[in-house]
Amino acid sequence: MDLFGSSSFKAIERGLEGAQLRQKAISQNIANVDTPNYKAKQVSFKHTFQNEMNNQTIRAHKTSDGHIDFGTRKSSPSIEINRSTMYNHNNNNVDIDLEMAELAKNQIYYNALIDRLNGRFTSLQTVIKGGR
Template identity: 30%
Template sequence: MIDKLDTAFRFYQDSANLRAHRQQLIASNIANADTPGYKARDIDFKTTLQGVLTGSGAVTLATSAPHHIAPDTHSASGGGAPLLYRNAVQGSVDGNTVDMDVERSQFADNAIHYEANLTFIGNQIKMMLAAIQS
């Protein structure tokens, strides 16, 4: 019974973890908007989530020393998500590729999707509690 509940919520857990990781990346881009040479980074959410769900898209980190900590390959926290660089819409003299308009819109879009995901999870739990109690 518990394994069925775990399977039912796995998608929402993975999706929320990836959204949280993406939010951190976008916030980092915004924080470094004035850093010379900083390259804006992001993940391809759809491809990464599909990879996490199928298990085929798991990206492992290479370690160059025997004392490096092995990454958690079973987590969808985004640690294994390949980081992509955003193309600069408008060139900058200092080499910074952060476009604040793009970053703000991506931040808001990702936040809305994250909140919708949490709302959906809450509604699913309420429906399960109502079914159990009746």
């Protein structure tokens, strides 16, 4: 029995991975706000996450290790660089106000996922304790 292999745990895990990658990109943008010719990075995760949720694949039961796995495809968030804009006079396109807002939004998203994960663990703990 795989307690942590359910689709909800995997969805939360993928969400946390995406939030972590977004945090890294935003932090790099904020750190390079005054760096000449630096171009802001953005993580396209929600589109990937939504595709994964909509395209859940059928899992096959393998009776032999020689059988081919299907339904185990894993896509990951991607980092995109916007090279077409210029926000500052030094050819830099980092908007610090936008980055700080995205940082706050990402923190709220991350905290919501952690709360959901804690809820799942609390449910498991209740089951283990026999409902007490």
